Each structure stands twice: as C-alpha cells, then as structure tokens.
Amino acid sequence: MNEWIYVALFMIVGAIIPIGAIVAGFIFGPKKPNPIKQSTYECGIEPVGDVWVQFKAQYYIFALVFLVFDVEAVFLFPWAVKLGQLGLYAVVEGIVFISILIVGLVYTWRKGMLEWS
Amino acid sequence: MTPEKIIFLIVAGATLASGLMVVTTRNLIHAALWLVATLFGVAAVFAILNAGFIAVVQIVVYVGAIAILFIFAVMLTRKDMRDSGPQHNKNWWAGALLAVMTFGGLVFLVQSWASLSKAAADIPSGFDAVSQLGNQLTSPNAYVLPFEVASVLLLAAMVGAVYVAFNRK
Amino acid sequence: MNFWTDPLKVAAEWLEGILTGWGMDAIFAHVLVVFLGVLLLITILMVLDIFLVWIERKVVSRFQDRIGPNRVGPYGLIQPFADIIKLIIKEDTTPDGADKVVYNLAPILSMMSVLIVWAVVPIAPVILGTDLNVGVLFLIAAGAIGTLSIIMAGWSSNNKFALIGGFRQVAMMVAFEIPMLTMLLIPTIFAGSMNMNAIIQAQGSIWYFFLSPLGTLIFLIAVIAELGRAPFDLAEGESELVAGYNTEYSGMKFGMFYAGELLHAMTFGGIWGILFFGGYRFFGLEQVSPFLAVLIFLAKALIGYWVIMWVKYTMMRIRIDQMLAFNWMFLTPLSFVLLMVTALANALLAGTSIWVYGIGMFASNIILGWVALEIVRSYSRKEREKLEGPRKVAEAHH
Amino acid sequence: MIPLSWYLFFSAALFSIGLFGALSRRNAVAILLGIELMLNSVNVNLVAFWRYGDVSMMAGQVFAIIVFAVAAAEVSVGLALVISVYRRRNTVIAEDLDMLKW
Numbered sequence: 001m002n003e004w005i006y007v008a009l010f011m012i013v014g015a016i017i018p019i020g021a022i023v024a025g026f027i028f029g030p031k032k033p034n035p036i037k038q039s040t041y042e043c044g045i046e047p048v049g050d051v052w053v054q055f056k057a058q059y060y061i062f063a064l065v066f067l068v069f070d071v072e073a074v075f076l077f078p079w080a081v082k083l084g085q086l087g088l089y090a091v092v093e094g095i096v097f098i099s100i101l102i103v104g105l106v107y108t109w110r111k112g113m114l115e116w117s
Numbered sequence: 118m119t120p121e122k123i124i125f126l127i128v129a130g131a132t133l134a135s136g137l138m139v140v141t142t143r144n145l146i147h148a149a150l151w152l153v154a155t156l157f158g159v160a161a162v163f164a165i166l167n168a169g170f171i172a173v174v175q176i177v178v179y180v181g182a183i184a185i186l187f188i189f190a191v192m193l194t195r196k197d198m199r200d201s202g203p204q205h206n207k208n209w210w211a212g213a214l215l216a217v218m219t220f221g222g223l224v225f226l227v228q229s230w231a232s233l234s235k236a237a238a239d240i241p242s243g244f245d246a247v248s249q250l251g252n253q254l255t256s257p258n259a260y261v262l263p264f265e266v267a268s269v270l271l272l273a274a275m276v277g278a279v280y281v282a283f284n285r286k
Numbered sequence: 287m288n289f290w291t292d293p294l295k296v297a298a299e300w301l302e303g304i305l306t307g308w309g310m311d312a313i314f315a316h317v318l319v320v321f322l323g324v325l326l327l328i329t330i331l332m333v334l335d336i337f338l339v340w341i342e343r344k345v346v347s348r349f350q351d352r353i354g355p356n357r358v359g360p361y362g363l364i365q366p367f368a369d370i371i372k373l374i375i376k377e378d379t380t381p382d383g384a385d386k387v388v389y390n391l392a393p394i395l396s397m398m399s400v401l402i403v404w405a406v407v408p409i410a411p412v413i414l415g416t417d418l419n420v421g422v423l424f425l426i427a428a429g430a431i432g433t434l435s436i437i438m439a440g441w442s443s444n445n446k447f448a449l450i451g452g453f454r455q456v457a458m459m460v461a462f463e464i465p466m467l468t469m470l471l472i473p474t475i476f477a478g479s480m481n482m483n484a485i486i487q488a489q490g491s492i493w494y495f496f497l498s499p500l501g502t503l504i505f506l507i508a509v510i511a512e513l514g515r516a517p518f519d520l521a522e523g524e525s526e527l528v529a530g531y532n533t534e535y536s537g538m539k540f541g542m543f544y545a546g547e548l549l550h551a552m553t554f555g556g557i558w559g560i561l562f563f564g565g566y567r568f569f570g571l572e573q574v575s576p577f578l579a580v581l582i583f584l585a586k587a588l589i590g591y592w593v594i595m596w597v598k599y600t601m602m603r604i605r606i607d608q609m610l611a612f613n614w615m616f617l618t619p620l621s622f623v624l625l626m627v628t629a630l631a632n633a634l635l636a637g638t639s640i641w642v643y644g645i646g647m648f649a650s651n652i653i654l655g656w657v658a659l660e661i662v663r664s665y666s667r668k669e670r671e672k673l674e675g676p677r678k679v680a681e682a683h684h
Numbered sequence: 685m686i687p688l689s690w691y692l693f694f695s696a697a698l699f700s701i702g703l704f705g706a707l708s709r710r711n712a713v714a715i716l717l718g719i720e721l722m723l724n725s726v727n728v729n730l731v732a733f734w735r736y737g738d739v740s741m742m743a744g745q746v747f748a749i750i751v752f753a754v755a756a757a758e759v760s761v762g763l764a765l766v767i768s769v770y771r772r773r774n775t776v777i778a779e780d781l782d783m784l785k786w
Contacts, residue, residue, distance in 0.1 A: 146441060147388075150388065150438070153434065167421070169418060169419065170419075170420050170422050170423075173420045173423045173424055173427050174423070174426035176430055176431075177426050177427050177430055178424060180427075180430045180431065180434055181426065181427070181429070181430025181433060181434075181460075181463075182430075182460070184434060185433065185434070185437065185456060185460060188437055188441070188451075245419055247419055247420060247421075247480060248479075275364070
C-alpha cells in the first residue's frame with residue numbers, strides 16, 4: 001500500500017484536532033461583539049490610514065535568494081544520498097555546483113541587496 | 118471503482134477547482150493562496166504516482182518559496198489592495214475559447230491512443246527513487262551536464278532578478 | 287514477537303483481527319486501525335503540549351530566580367489545565383475587515399504543520415509514523431506550511447502590526463532555512479539516506495555530533511530562528527510590533543499558535559537529538575525494549591528543548607538588521623563551506639578506520655569554525671577602527 | 685489501478701486552465717500565476733510517464749526536477765520584471781505596458 005496514506009492520515013488528524021479546539025472555544029466562549037472591540041488593535045489609538053503599508057524591496061530579494069537555494073538543495077539531496085558510494089568526481093561536481101551558486105550570493109551581497117536598509 | 122481511483126478523482130477534482138479559482142479570483146493574494154491549494158493537490162497526485170521525492174520537493178519549492186515570492190511581489194506592487202477595474206482583459210473570451218480548444222484537442226489525442234489506458238507495473242521492492250536520482254544526476258553517462266547547467270541557470274536567474282528589479286540609476 | 291518487543295504491531299494486529307472478525311474489509315480495517323494509532327499519538331502529543339506550558343513556565347522562573355506556578359495542584363501541575371480552560375472560555379474576536387476564511391485557517395495550519403512532522407519522527411525502532419525515504423526533506427515541507435500560516439495570519443488580520451510582524455518573521459524564517467537545509471544535508475551524507483530511522487541506525491558506532499560539531503551548532507541556531515524564539519523573537523518585540531503576526535488573535539486561536547510554538551520547539555529539540563545525537567539510541571539500551579527507547583528519545587527531546595529554552599532566557603533579542611546580516615553574511619556562507627568541506631573529507635577519509643575518520647572530521651570542523659571566527663574577528667576589528675580610529679597601544683606602556 | 689490516460693486528462697485540464705489564466709488576466713502577476721499552472725501540468729505528465737514506463741529509467745523524474753529549476757528561474761525573473769515595471773510606470777496591468785508599440 002502507498003505509504004503516503006499514513007501522511008494523509010496525519011494531515012487529517014492534525015487538522016481535526018485544532019479545528020476541534022477552536023470550535024470548543026467558539027461554543028464555550030461568550031459572543032458579545034461591539035464596534036470598539038472589533039476595531040483593529042493599535043495600542044488603543046484610533047487606526048489611521050490604510051493597513052496595506054508599502055513594503056521594502058528587500059523582502060523580495062530575501063525570498064528570491066531563498067528560492068534559488070531551495071531549488072539548489074533539491075538537487076543536492078539525491079547527490080548527498082549517493083555520495084558515500086560515488087567517488088571523488090561526484091564530490092567535485094557538487095563543489096562546482098555549490099560554488100557557482102555562491103557566486104550569485106556574493107553578487108547579491110556586493111550589490112548591497114542583503115542589507116536591511 | 119477501486120479506493121485508489123476514488124482518491125484520485127477527489128484529489129483531481131479539488132485541484133482543478135482550485136486551479137479555476139486561481140485564474141478567476143479578483144483578489145491577488147487569494148489567487149496566490151488558491152495556487153498553493155492547487156500545487157498541494159498536484160503534490161498529492163505525485164504521491165499517488167509513488168513519486169514521493171517529487172511530491173515533497175513540490176511542497177518545499179512551491180509552497181515554501183514560490184508562493185511566498187508571489188505574496189511578497191503582490192505586496193510590493195500594490196499600494197492599495199482594492200481592486201480597480203475588471204480582472205480580465207476584453208479578449209478574455211478568445212483566451213477561453215483557445216483554452217477549451219486546447220483541452221479538447223489534447224483529450225482527443227489521448228483518447229485515440231489506445232496504449233495509454235494500460236495499468237502501471239508494481240514498483241519493484243527495494244527500489245529507492247532518491248538514490249537512483251543521485252546516481253543519474255552525478256553520472257557522466259547520464260545527467261551530470263543538466264545538473265551543472267541547472268546551477269548556472271539558477272545563478273543567472275538570481276543575478277538577473279537582482280539586476281532587473283533593483284538597478285538604481 | 288510479543289507485546290514487550292513490538293507493542294504497536296501486536297496491538298494493531300489484535301485490533302485488526304477483531305475488526306475483520308466483524309466482517310470488515312481487510313484494507314479498510316487496516317486504515318481504520320492506523321487512523322486510531324495516529325489519533326492516539328497526536329492526543330498524547332497534545333497532552334504533552336499542555337505539560338510543556340508548565341515546564342516552560344517552571345524553567346523560565348528558575349532562570350529568573352522565581353518559583354513559578356506552585357498554587358494549583360502539586361508543584362502547580364494543574365496550572366496548565368486552568369490556562370486551557372481560560373483560553374476556551376475566552377471570547378473569540380475577529381477584527382473588522384479581516385479576511386474571515388484565511389484568518390480562521392491560519393491557526394489550524396500552524397498547528398497542523400507541527401503535528402505532521404511526527405509522521406516521520408522515529409520514537410523507537412518499531413514505533414514510527416511512516417518510514418518515508420524522504421524524511422529529512424519532509425521536515426522542510428512541513429516547515430513551509432508553517433511559514434505560509436504565518437503569512438496568512440499576518441495578512442488576514444487587517445492590522446499593521448500583524449502585517450509587518452508577519453512579513454518580518456517570514457523574511458527571517460526563509461533566511462535561516464538556508465543554513466538549516468544545508469545542515470540537513472550533512473547527516474544525509476553520513477548516513478547515505480534521507481530516512482530518519484536509517485540516520486539513527488547509522489549512528490551506531492558514533493554520534494554525528496562528534497563528526498560534525500559545527501554542523502550541530504549551526505543547525506541549532508537555524509532551528510531557534512525558525513522557531514522565532516529569542517534571540518530571534520523579533521515578532522514579539524512588544525515595544526514595536528506588539529505580538530507580531532498573532533496580535534489580533536484571541537481565545538483558542540491564539541492558543542493554537544502558542545501551543546504550536548511550544549510543541550514545535552520540543553519537536554525540533556527531538557529532531558536535533560535524532561540527527562546529531564543518535565535519537566533513541568543509547569549504548570544499546572534501546573534494544574532492550576521499545577518502551578525504554580521511547581524514554582531515551584523523550585529524554586533527548588526534552589534536553590534539546592531545554593537547550594533551546596536556555597538560549598531563549600539568557601540572551602537578549604537582536605535587531606532584525608543584525609539578525610539578517612548574521613545569517614546572510616556569516617551563517618549561510620559558513621554552512622556552504624562546511625558542506626563542501628564535509629563532502630570532501632568524507633570522500634578522502636572513506637575506507638579509513640572509524641577513529642581516523644572521526645578525528646579527521648572533528649578536526650576539520652574545529653579548524654573551519656576557528657578560521658571563520660578569526661575572519662569575523664578581524665573584520666569587526668576593522669569596522670571598529672573605522673568608527674573609533676586605531677586603538678592607541680602605545681599609551682598602555684606609560 | 686488508475687489508467688495512464690486519467691493523469692493525462694488531468695494534466696490537460698490543468699494546462700488549459702493555466703493557458704486561460706495567462707491569456708485573459710490583466711494583472712501581470714496573475715499571468716505568471718497562470719504560467720505556473722501550465723508548468724505544473726507538464727510535471728504531472730513527466731512523472732506519470734515515468735511511473736507507467738520502466739521505473740528504473742529516471743528520465744521523467746530528472747526532467748521534473750529540471751522543470752522545478754526552470755519554474756524557479758522563470759518566476760524570480762518574471763516577478764522582478766513586474767516589480768521593475770511597477771517602479772517606473774506605477775502599474776502592473778499588462779495592457780498598459782505598450783511602450784514597444786509605435
């Protein structure tokens with residue numbers, strides 16, 4: 001049988017338990033909404049302006065570099081699994097692979113894109 | 118109807134429904150979240166196909182990184198999130214027609230090819246897809262060149278994206 | 287085979303026998319029994335989670351020279367139950383303008399992302415969810431769902447603090463996921479498998495901590511950042527971001543985020559133990575009985591959890607720019623270099639005796655760590671001299 | 685056992701949905717979302733043919749992983765272009781970006 005059935009069961013049960021807890025909270029808790037209670041929390045001050053503030057461009061860069069290294073790791077996991085049985089040439093291939101991507105990291109770094117401000 | 122078929126039909130139906138939501142929802146963050154649901158369904162299809170590694174990679178790359186990238190990009194390109202104007206262009210009917218025709222053509226092609234209705238052989242016991250992949254990706258007789266080129270491609274993407282998006286003049 | 291050596295299988299077969307005896311389909315009975323097993327495991331985890339609240343409060347109070355909860359029950363043991371009851375009877379508020387569906391989905395996904403990790407955690411040689419051959423990568427996949435839940439919570443709350451806090455937290459989590467992924471490759475290289483159980487089995491002769499002490503440390507740092515605990519708990523910088531992405535949550539929905547965080551910490555304490563400290567192995571004691579193995583694993587998980595708490599309560603929060611600079615300019619390059627050095631040393635030392643191999647690995651790690659620290663030290667000295675001018679050495683002689 | 689053609693129908697449907705999204709959306713980010721769907725449907729095909737052919741031939745899975753890398757590159761450069769255009773022209777509506785028309 002497909003082993004992913006077990007993972008699916010974990011997902012189902014893992015969703016049921018928090019849903020149950022939240023529903024219990026919904027049933028047993030009081031429900032007395034009023035406009036002031038429902039208003040956005042801003043430390044007691046009236047909310048001013050739009051919620052959708054403008055974000056720094058750096059967020060995009062972080063996610064971008066993460067995406068690239070994420071995909072890189074995807075390639076490296078099968079490589080790592082077989083590394084013990086393969087010879088030195090496989091190690092060299094992996095080192096070349098990682099080094100090429102480190103060049104990208106260094107480029108982004110030199111452009112000052114990895115700094116917060 | 119075996120249980121496997123029922124599971125596949127449920128997963129495929131949910132995936133296609135969320136795929137339709139991706140292309141029709143007005144709110145772009147919602148569209149990105151529907152995309153996550155669609156990709157999750159595709160990962161489930163990979164799991165049904167016994168391709169566990171690809172299924173996990175799908176979650177790691179798409180849900181973990183690409184969806185986050187989309188959401189960040191939407192936040193960066195929308196000063197106000199309120200939708201303005203229609204979400205589809207005025208030639209949307211032509212796009213829909215073309216999509217339906219593509220689908221019809223593909224279905225016609227697949228249907229006319231009888232050998233595609235065969236069932237799969239069982240996975241041999243002791244078969245480890247990940248270690249096979251490791252062999253193939255590093256073997257000079259197989260895919261070592263694509264392996265290295267992929268890293269160059271990713272480097273080009275990273276450098277290009279950083280240069281294009283934030284080249285201050 | 288008896289109950290003492292393989293309790294799960296014996297119980298499952300007994301139950302399946304009863305169910306098929308009632309005329310149930312064999313496959314369906316199997317799935318049902320597995321479902322019950324999963325339900326049992328997750329219920330135990332949730333009960334453990336409740337006690338983690340107590341443990342956390344007791345430990346933090348000891349660190350801060352207090353006594354902690356001590357009124358309700360012996361040693362305050364009943365206190366967490368009182369907390370739970372309080373959370374349940376709290377009102378569940380939803381702010382105006384919140385995106386209701388996404389807002390309610392976020393705490394569920396947050397808790398689920400922690401619980402599904404246990405699908406691949408081997409608690410004992412015969413007690414494990416599933417024997418996936420991609421176990422290590424599965425951890426990252428589960429973490430991806432957690433990251434998504436944070437962004438959903440921050441976005442849907444219609445609150446500036448939640449939005450900014452959520453985005454900062456996600457930026458930090460994705461940044462520290464790179465060293466974490468890289469460090470996950472190191473046990474994979476040693477064990478030649480991504481299967482968690484195989485990684486534990488391969489640590490029979492030597493724990494991976496001794497082969498890769500630097501990797502163990504980097505993994506711990508990345509895990510702490512991934513958990514969003516101090517010193518990386520910028521989302522909880524109360525004076526600037528209130529409570530980060532869960533500012534608008536109350537009642538049981540907040541409880542899910544909170545319980546998820548505690549269980550996440552304990553889970554990753556356990557995974558730290560599995561990847562680098564032999565998991566349920568302890569000098570052959572795990573062979574005696576699975577029950578003993580469970581106790582060993584639990585002890586290692588709690589020690590890992592204690593280390594995470596120790597760091598949390600002794601270090602102060604660092605600023606987000608420092609945190610990200612630390613990751614991008616130190617931890618990420620270092621982890622890549624460590625991966626390359628490990629792969630190279632692994633190939634060069636292959637075939638040597640376990641002593642040569644172990645000492646070579648250990649030494650290469652220590653040397654690499656020392657070189658990295660020296661580079662950072664000289665860099666920071668240069669930076670300081672740029673700011674303050676060269677240090678006046680001559681005056682010290684007068 | 686599920687016949688192979690079911691997977692192909694599924695992937696054809698997903699491809700068509702993505703095609704519709706890519707052709708009809710006005711927002712450039714949404715067009716990229718549609719392209720993601722199309723790339724994914726390709727992956728479904730590749731993995732299905734791997735499973736229904738000789739399992740020890742890993743070409744299907746290797747291609748699928750390469751498609752992941754291509755998708756990552758496409759999305760990162762595509763979104764960077766969108767952000768760049770947004771910074772200069774203050775719009776992400778594809779129809780308004782007609783600088784190349786005479």
